[in-house]
Amino acid sequence: MGQTLSIVIPAYNEGATIHRILNKVKAVRLIGDIEKEVIIVNDCSRDNTEEAVKAYQAANPDLPISYYKHEVNQGKGAALHTGIRNAKGELVVIQDADLEYDPEEYNLLLKPILDGFADVVYGSRFMGGNPHRILFFWHSIGNRWLTMLSNMLTNLNLSDMETCYKLCRREVIQSLDLKEKRFGFEPEVTAKLSRIPKIRIYEVGISYYGRTYEEGKKIGWRDGFRAIWCIMKYNIWSK
Structure with missing residues (x-):
């Protein structure tokens, strides 16, 4: 029997576009005869996200949601905590509900694991020759600086x-005692993964179709300061 990929999608006010990302998830054909399990977690949206998801479920019974x-x-x-906790597939991937990341590239992430080399695979927006939308200079500088600080400590x-x-x-991600409820998730999960004995972490280049704030981007400068605090906390102060 083949493996299953649990696709965890956190959603907040994504009613207008969530059907588009679900269409992409449904369309992708995974290597290795891997099946798909979609887990959507609606974080108390104020728009029609719930109605949009339920309408999609009714119209697409062949996609397990x-x-x-x-x-x-x-x-x-x-x-993400809720989605990860409820994942049943042997493998788990995080997918934003917006259209910044392309599910067609799941196979790039899967290959190092299926080939027996990796336990965790990161998709990097800063390596490889895939398309990247040109947006915010200071965001890219901030991301690289946060990555460097995290790398220094992990x-x-x-x-x-x-x-x-x-x-x-799945057994790797579900073994972590995750605490961060907002955008501190990324530095926390990285710090905790890095301390697992003999963990094998790989990285592959991916595309990035970023959104502007007018198009719905939510992360801001305050989240950058929180990320710095989380890097210090989970690597130094509370190992």
Whole structure:
């Protein structure tokens, strides 16, 4: 029997576009006869996200979708905790509900694991020759600086710690005691993965179709300061 990939999608006010990302997830053909399990966690959206998801479920019964809803908005990290905890597939990948990352590239992430080399694979926006939308200079500088600070303390050599695309063996990601409820998830999970004995972390280049704030981008400068605090906390102060 083949393996299953659990695709964890946190969603907040994504009612207008969530059907588009689900169409992409449905269309992708995974290597290795891998099946798909979609887990959507609605973090108390104020728009029609719930109605959009349920309408999609009804119209697409051939795509297994599990739907969870937070009654109080808790943040992206908290939505990821719920999705990861409920994942049943042997492999787990994180997928934002927006259209910045392309599910067609799951196979790039899967290959090092299926070939027996990796336990965790990061999709880097800063390596490889895939398309990247040109947007914010200071965001790219901030991402690289945060990655460098994280690398200094984890002794990893990642090029994109803040990437959404992280694919893990389920037993690895579910073994972590994750605390961060908002955008501190990325530095926390990286710090905790780096301390697993004999963990094998790989990185592959991916595309990036970034959004502007007018198009719905949510992360801001305050999240950058939180990321610095989380890097210090989970690598130095609370190992």
